[in-house]
Structure formats: structure tokens, C-alpha cells
Amino acid sequence: xSRLKNLFSAILSQDMAKQARQVEAITVLVxxxxxxxxxxxxxxxxxxxxxxxxxxxxxxxxxVFDLLLSRNKEQ
Amino acid sequence: xxSRLKVLINYFSLLLPYWDKSLLxxxxxGIGVLFGMATPxxxxxxxxxxxxxxxxxxxxxxxxFGVLIFIFQTFFSDVSSYLDTFIHQTLSIDLRKxxxxxxxxxxxxxxxxxxxxxxxxxxxDDIDVIVxxxxxxxxxxxxxxxxxxxxxxICLMIDWNLTVLAMLGVPFYFVQTRFFARRFxxxxxxxxxxxxxxxxxxxxxxxxxxxxxxxxxxxYETDRLIDKLIGMFALVxxxxxxxxxxxxxxxxxxxxxxxxxxWYAGYRVITGHITxxxxxxxxxxxxxxxxxxxxxxxxxxxxxxSFVSINRVDEILEKEPEAYKDTRTFVLFQIEGKIKxxxxxxxxxxxxxxxxxxxxxxxxxxxxxxxxxxxxxxKSTIIDxxxxxxxxxxxxxxxxxxxxxxKVSLMTLRAYISIVSQDVVIFSGSIRDNLQYGRxxxxxxxxxxxxxxxxxxxxxxxxxxxxxxxxxxxxxxLSGGQKQRLAIxxxxxxxxxxxxxxxxxxxxxxxxxxxxxxxxxxxxxAKTVLMITHRPSxxxxxxxxxxxxxxxxxxxxxxxELLDKKGDFYKFYQAQAHESEEEIExxxxxxxxQKRLIKEKLxxxxxxxxxxxxxxxxxxxxxxxKTYAKISKELGMEPYDISLIxxxxxxxxxxxxxxxxxx
Ligand SMILES: Nc1ncnc2c1ncn2[C@@H]1O[C@H](COP(=O)(O)OP(=O)(O)O)[C@@H](O)[C@H]1O
Ligand SMILES: [Mg+2]
Numbered sequence: 001x002s003r004l005k006n007l008f009s010a011i012l013s014q015d016m017a018k019q020a021r022q023v024e025a026i027t028v029l030v031x032x033x034x035x036x037x038x039x040x041x042x043x044x045x046x047x048x049x050x051x052x053x054x055x056x057x058x059x060x061x062x063x064v065f066d067l068l069l070s071r072n073k074e075q
Numbered sequence: 076x077x078s079r080l081k082v083l084i085n086y087f088s089l090l091l092p093y094w095d096k097s098l099l100x101x102x103x104x105g106i107g108v109l110f111g112m113a114t115p116x117x118x119x120x121x122x123x124x125x126x127x128x129x130x131x132x133x134x135x136x137x138x139x140f141g142v143l144i145f146i147f148q149t150f151f152s153d154v155s156s157y158l159d160t161f162i163h164q165t166l167s168i169d170l171r172k173x174x175x176x177x178x179x180x181x182x183x184x185x186x187x188x189x190x191x192x193x194x195x196x197x198x199x200d201d202i203d204v205i206v207x208x209x210x211x212x213x214x215x216x217x218x219x220x221x222x223x224x225x226x227x228x229i230c231l232m233i234d235w236n237l238t239v240l241a242m243l244g245v246p247f248y249f250v251q252t253r254f255f256a257r258r259f260x261x262x263x264x265x266x267x268x269x270x271x272x273x274x275x276x277x278x279x280x281x282x283x284x285x286x287x288x289x290x291x292x293x294x295y296e297t298d299r300l301i302d303k304l305i306g307m308f309a310l311v312x313x314x315x316x317x318x319x320x321x322x323x324x325x326x327x328x329x330x331x332x333x334x335x336x337x338w339y340a341g342y343r344v345i346t347g348h349i350t351x352x353x354x355x356x357x358x359x360x361x362x363x364x365x366x367x368x369x370x371x372x373x374x375x376x377x378x379x380x381s382f383v384s385i386n387r388v389d390e391i392l393e394k395e396p397e398a399y400k401d402t403r404t405f406v407l408f409q410i411e412g413k414i415k416x417x418x419x420x421x422x423x424x425x426x427x428x429x430x431x432x433x434x435x436x437x438x439x440x441x442x443x444x445x446x447x448x449x450x451x452x453x454k455s456t457i458i459d460x461x462x463x464x465x466x467x468x469x470x471x472x473x474x475x476x477x478x479x480x481x482k483v484s485l486m487t488l489r490a491y492i493s494i495v496s497q498d499v500v501i502f503s504g505s506i507r508d509n510l511q512y513g514r515x516x517x518x519x520x521x522x523x524x525x526x527x528x529x530x531x532x533x534x535x536x537x538x539x540x541x542x543x544x545x546x547x548x549x550x551x552x553l554s555g556g557q558k559q560r561l562a563i564x565x566x567x568x569x570x571x572x573x574x575x576x577x578x579x580x581x582x583x584x585x586x587x588x589x590x591x592x593x594x595x596x597x598x599x600x601a602k603t604v605l606m607i608t609h610r611p612s613x614x615x616x617x618x619x620x621x622x623x624x625x626x627x628x629x630x631x632x633x634x635x636e637l638l639d640k641k642g643d644f645y646k647f648y649q650a651q652a653h654e655s656e657e658e659i660e661x662x663x664x665x666x667x668x669q670k671r672l673i674k675e676k677l678x679x680x681x682x683x684x685x686x687x688x689x690x691x692x693x694x695x696x697x698x699x700x701k702t703y704a705k706i707s708k709e710l711g712m713e714p715y716d717i718s719l720i721x722x723x724x725x726x727x728x729x730x731x732x733x734x735x736x737x738x
Contacts, residue, residue, distance in 0.1 A: 023158070024096065024158075026154075028099075037147075068117070068119075
């Protein structure tokens with residue numbers, strides 16, 4: 001608990017301009033991580049079971065973004 | 076409309092120094108918006124793929140995917156609110172700095188016209204409103220545009236018929252928003268004005284509390300305040316009603332429209348154009364779509380409203396400041412300090428009558444030049460002219476015969492003049508701060524010298540904190556005479572060529588005044604001293620006296636010359652001199668007596684001070700009427716001790732009361 005308090009007071013006592021710079025740097029870093037994750041998800045092909053007519057199913061390979069934006073007219 | 080756009084661009088350019096932070100914040104907002112869209116799509120995939128096909132892997136994946144998105148979204152939206160706060164605060168500091176420096180540099184004439192309360196509202200409230208809308212408008216605009224675009228894209232992809240139909244309602248919304256925005260703007264203008272009035276009222280009454288009390292006008296003033304507050308309340312109520320109407324219309328419009336859309340969407344499902352997952356998603360999205368549209372409306376309304384504040388602030392920013400650092404002017408350097416008025420006439424620029432006419436006056440270095448005359452004759456105005464708070468309507472003023480005051484750099488001119496003005500102003504802070512006001516290089520010994528010369532040193536040293544005693548608001552209250560002596564010390568400490576004393580000793584007794592003049596004689600050898608006074612006793616010290624009467628100089632000469640003339644000055648002197656001889660006698664006695672009393676009081680009061688314990692006991696015994704037994708329990712002491720404490724404390728209290736009475 002006291003550690004948390006210390007952390008807080010350390011954060012609050014920091015120089016404002018410097019802190020803003022640090023936040024910016026961290027954000028850019030996380031943004032890069034985000035881009036990597038998106039790229040990785042794009043490469044990751046999922047096996048999706050799709051129903052076609054007469055109760056039969058087929059399996060197609062799709063990445064998650066395709067899946068989210070796909071239209072499913074066949075149903 | 077065009078000029079409004081220009082004004083806006085002008086204000087938005089304040090954001091330019093923070094372009095990097097703004098951009099990053101926008102990026103974060105963009106990511107947040109995109110990720111915020113994901114949840115309904117995930118639901119759609121769950122309903123259309125995972126559940127019907129009993130696909131457990133897909134379910135697990137989608138939930139993990141959702142968690143990931145949530146984490147990123149939270150992070151980026153937190154960062155953007157951090158950056159926005161940062162920009163917001165620095166922007167508000169920037170704008171206030173700009174406003175305040177400009178305000179301080181405005182010519183005095185402008186400060187006479189405006190009331191302090193009004194300026195207070197401008198520097199606080201109005202700037203807040205502006206900063207709010209400048210800092211928020213662009214991010215919100217971009218955010219809502221993004222949101223709207225993303226929502227529309229997704230909706231169009233799922234079902235364009237439904238989406239186009241949904242969009243048909245938007246123009247109605249904007250028409251009514253425009254209607255309301257205008258009304259809000261009018262109201263805002265009224266309430267800012269009212270707010271200014273209220274502040275002015277508070278400010279004036281609080282700083283003149285003694286006058287109010289002495290006229291027994293407390294209740295009257297409170298009633299007047301209440302009238303004003305009720306006026307404000309009426310405006311707030313109007314604002315409330317307008318707001319209620321506005322949101323009522325908004326809500327009605329939206330409800331009607333979404334109900335219609337819900338029906339149509341259901342129809343599309345039933346006729347087999349879209350799936351159940353899709354209608355779930357699209358209904359959520361269409362439900363969200365009114366948010367960005369409403370946000371546009373809110374931004375538009377707050378922007379029109381902030382124009383009221385922008386106008387009020389611009390009114391001051393656009394005023395021509397004093398030629399504070401005009402490069403075309405002389406920089407004064409090493410002056411002798413001779414002041415010469417060459418046929419100067421002056422009137423306030425919008426007034427008819429001249430306050431001063433054809434003034435010829437010379438103040439030589441090393442001499443004391445005195446100005447005397449009836450009040451309202453224009454003596455203080457002569458000082459204002461020398462400091463260039465106002466400029467001569469005709470004629471010219473010269474420093475050292477060579478420099479026309481009009482062509483002298485204001486900053487260097489004022490750096491050579493030290494003034495004790497008629498109404499002394501002491502800032503809150505320590506005595507030291509006040510004495511050193513405006514001095515960059517501090518010289519403690521010189522400060523003490525100045526305080527000694529102003530006959531205030533002894534008083535300061537006698538204070539518990541000495542030179543570091545806090546005075547003014549929240550500190551020690553000084554009497555009129557103490558303030559004047561402090562102001563004299565401050566002026567002397569500045570040690571510059573020209574010293575101006577505008578009725579600087581009016582609140583002092585003749586003895587102290589004489590002592591100060593005696594000290595001054597040694598200090599001012601090479602200085603030009605200009606002194607305004609009514610006192611014959613101080614006029615005797617002057618090398619040359621100018622009598623100002625009916626806007627002109629009616630007589631001038633040395634004290635003896637003027638007396639020989641048997642003119643205005645002679646009469647004036649006769650009227651005052653007799654009284655003052657007797658007065659002086661009386662005053663001397665009075666002062667001695669007061670000094671003795673104060674000393675005695677200080678000595679005895681220290682010994683007689685009640686300790687916290689004694690106070691507590693007295694309070695419990697007399698105010699709360701508790702028994703010794705109860706008190707002893709409460710304080711954890713023996714009842715007998717309590718009774719002793721009570722008795723000694725009571726004695727002390729009685730002696731204290733006695734002392735106060737004597738005084
Ligand atoms: N800001 C002002 N606007 C208009 N008239 C003013 C202003 N200040 C002072 N006056 C007028 O100028 C005259 C001279 O004032 P002042 O120089 O202060 O007199 P005094 O000789 O008592 O120092 C007065 O009649 C006063 O009404
Ligand atoms: Mg005056």
C-alpha cells in the first residue's frame with residue numbers, strides 16, 4: 001500500500017514537460033507493438049466452419065479481419 | 076461569418092506549438108474509435124458462425140481477441156486524455172499570460188474605463204470558455220468525423236438501404252441545432268455581462284467594507300447583491316429551459332427516427348435480406364450513430380457560445396498598449412534629473428475642460444520642489460504627466476532640458492522615478508518583499524537605511540517576524556501612517572534620481588514628518604524631489620514652492636518670498652499655521668502616551684498569555700458548565716490540578732481584560 005503511495009507521489013512530483021515527453025515515447029512504443037500485433041493477426045489464418053445449403057458445412061481459411069467484415073448471405 | 080472564421084483560425088493557431096502532442100492524441104483517439112467499433116462485429120460473428128456451427132475454437136479466439144482490443148483501447152484513450160489535459164492546461168497558461176501582460180501594459184486611461192470585476196471575469200471565466208472550446212473543438216471534430224465515417228462504412232457494408240434511410244434524418248437535426256445555437260449565444264452574452272457586474276460589485280464592496288459599516292449599510296448592500304443574483308438566476312433559468320427544450324427536441328427526433336429504423340430493419344430480416352447477427356450489429360451501430368451527430372451539434376453550440384468570450388477577450392488584446400518598448404525612443408542613461416514643464420496644458424481626452432492650463436514649472440536636481448493648492452487643483456495630475464501615465468494636450472515636458480518626455484522610452488523613464496503616491500498600496504507578502512518591490516539586486520544594508528530614514532525601522536524590528544513579517548491580506552494590518560512610512564522607505568530604497576512624494580506624509584504626525592524630512596536632507600543631495608503637501612511645516616523644507624489654483628500656477632517662489640507677497644499662499648499659511656502649533660503640542664503628548672501604552676501592553680500581554688490547556692479548562696468550566704470531575708476525566712488529570720489551573724487562568728483573564736479596558 002505504501003509502495004503504491006510512493007509510486008503515486010513520484011508520478012505526481014515529476015516535472016510536467018518531461019513527463020509528457022515520456023508518455024509520448026511510451027505511446028509511440030505501444031503503437032509499434034499494436035502494429036506488430038495487427039500484422040500478426042493478419043497472417044494468422046483461422047479455420048472457419050461455414051454452413052452452405054442443405055445443412056452441409058465447409059471449412060474456409062480466413063483472417064480475423066475478413067471474418068469480422070464478412071457478409072453471410074448464404075444462411 | 077468570414078471574420079469569425081479568421082478569429083477562430085487565429086485562436087486555433089495557439090495550438091501550433093503543441094502540434095506533436097495534438098497529433099499523437101488524435102492518433103490515440105482514432106485507434107480508440109476504431110476499436111470501439113469492434114464489439115458488435117464480434118457479436119455478429121458469434122451469432123452467425125460460432126453458435127450455429129458449435130465452433131468452440133472460434134469462441135475462445137474471439138473472446139481473447141476482445142480482451143486484447145479492450146486493453147489497447149483503454150491504453151490509448153487514457154493517453155489521449157492525459158495529453159489533452161496537458162495541452163488544455165498549458166494553453167490556458169499561455170492565453171492568460173498573453174492577456175495579463177497586455178492588460179498591465181494598457182494605457183492608464185483604459186483602466187479607468189473598465190471595472191476590476193469585469194476584467195476579473197474576462198481573465199478567469201472568459202478565458203476558460205475559450206480554452207475549453209479551442210482545446211476541444213478540433214479533437215472532438217476529428218473524433219466524431221472518424222466515428223461517423225467508420226460507422227457509416229460498416230453500416231453501408233452490412234446494408235446500404237437501411238443506412239441511407241437512417242441518414243435522411245440528419246439534416247433535420249442540424250436545422251434545429253442552428254436554431255438553438257443562436258439563442259444560446261444571446262443568453263451567454265447576457266450572463267457574462269451579468270457575471271461581470273456581480274464581480275465588480277463584490278470587489279468594490281469588499282474593499283470598502285469600512286465605509287459600508289460606518290454608514291450602517293450592510294443590509295442594504297446585501298439586498299442589492301441579492302437583486303443582482305436574482306437577475307443572474309433568471310438568466311440561468313432561461314438557459315435551463317432552452318437546454319430542456321433543446322434536448323427534448325433532440326430526443327424526440329431521435330426516438331422517432333430509430334423506431335422507424337427498427338421497424339424497417341426487422342422488415343429486412345423477415346424478408347430475408349439480412350441475417351440475425353447482422354441486424355444485431357447494425358442496430359447497435361445505428362444506435363451509436365446519433366452520438367457523433369449530437370457531438371457535432373454540441374461542438375457547434377459551444378463554439379458559437381464561446382464567441383461571446385472571444386469578443387470580450389479580444390476587446391482587450393486588440394487595444395493599443397503603451398509604447399513600452401518603442402524602439403524609436405531615447406533610452407535615458409545617466410540623467411541629471413531636471414524636470415521642466417514648458418507651457419503644458421492637459422485635459423482628459425473626452426473631457427471639455429482643461430485640468431491644467433499653461434503650466435511652467437522647473438524642478439532642479441538637489442532641490443525640493445513643492446506643489447501646494449486646493450484639492451482637485453490638479454497636483455496629482457502633474458505627477459501623472461511626469462510618469463507619462465497621461466500625455467500633455469499642449470506643450471511639452473523635458474528631462475534635463477534635452478529629452479522631450481514624449482520621445483523617451485517609457486521603461487527607462489519610469490526606472491528613474493521613485494514615487495510615493497497619494498493612496499499607498501501595499502501588496503500582500505512580507506515587509507521585505509514590499510520594500511524590495513521592483514528591485515532586482517538586493518542590498519540589505521541599503522534597505523535598512525531606507526527604513527531608518529522613513530522612521531519605520533524601529534517599528535519593523537519590534538514585530539515578531541522583523542522584516543519577514545507578513546503584511547496585507549492574511550497578514551498584519553498596517554495603519555495608514557505605517558503604510559505611508561513603508562511606502563516612503565520603498566521609494567527611498569529604490570535610490571533613483573527623481574523622488575516624488577504625493578501627499579506622502581498626510582497620515583503622519585508632525586513630529587515623525589519632521590524627523591523624516593531631517594533624514595531626507597542627507598539622502599537627497601543630488602536628487603530631484605517633487606513634493607505635494609498641504610502642511611506649512613513641510614513646505615518650509617522646500618526650496619521652491621508652486622501654488623496651484625484654478626488649474627493654473629498662481630504663485631511661485633521660496634517660502635519667504637511667498638509670505639512676503641501676501642497673496643494666496645500667505646492666506647493659506649495663516650489659516651493653517653495657528654492651529655498646527657497647538658496641535659503639535661497636543662500630538663506630541665498623545666504619541667508619547669500611545670507609545671508607552673503599547674510597550675506596556677506588549678510586555679504584560681506576553682506574560683499573561685493563556686496556554687492552550689488553560690483555555691481548554693476555562694472553556695469546559697465556564698462555557699460547557701462541566702464539573703471538575705468530568706473535566707479531569709476528559710483531560711486525564713487530577714481534579715485538584717484542574718481546579719488550580721482554573722483559578723490561575725481566571726485571574727490572568729481578568730487582568731488581561733483590565734489592561735484592555737485601560738487602553
Ligand atoms: N481619470 C480621470 N478622468 C477624468 N477626470 C479626472 C480623472 N482623475 C482625476 N480627474 C480630475 O482631475 C482633477 C485633478 O485631480 P488631481 O490631480 O487628482 O487633484 P489633486 O490636486 O487633489 O491631486 C480633479 O478635478 C479630478 O476630478
Ligand atoms: Mg492628489
